[in-house]
Amino acid sequence: MDVSAECFIQWQLCESLNNEKGLLTWCVSRNHRTSAVWEMLDWIETHGPGSYGLFYCYDDEDTRERNYIGRHPPMDYDNVFRVHRLLHGVLTEMDDPFFGLVQGNIDPVHPYDRADED
Numbered sequence: 155m156d157v158s159a160e161c162f163i164q165w166q167l168c169e170s171l172n173n174e175k176g177l178l179t180w181c182v183s184r185n186h187r188t189s190a191v192w193e194m195l196d197w198i199e200t201h202g203p204g205s206y207g208l209f210y211c212y213d214d215e216d217t218r219e220r221n222y223i224g225r226h227p228p229m230d231y232d233n234v235f236r237v238h239r240l241l242h243g244v245l246t247e248m249d250d251p252f253f254g255l256v257q258g259n260i261d262p263v264h265p266y267d268r269a270d271e272d
Contacts, residue, residue, distance in 0.1 A: 204243070235254070236248070
């Protein structure tokens with residue numbers, strides 16, 4: 155956790171919870187894939203075969219044109235939440251069934267961007 159420390163990530167590790175196997179929770183205010191969060195998820199995937207959990211991400215720069223290492227999305231995800239599920243040591247990226255679109259659903263459309271209803 156010290157290696158992945160960044161000012162916008164808040165980690166909490168409770169070593170004696172979850173039947174004494176430990177519980178790691180975190181929140182992050184940076185959404186882009188250059189964050190240490192992705193390195194931590196990769197580390198947990200490799201070193202924690204019994205780990206499980208969900209990580210929600212909204213990255214407004216997650217497009218096919220962006221060049222993230224190992225990242226080649228089949229479509230643009232710059233206006234949707236993505237959910238990452240860690241289960242049995244495998245991290246899988248999935249559509250998010252709960253939040254959906256960001257702009258137009260969570261963020262209201264600005265009045266200047268609305269179609270005229272005259």
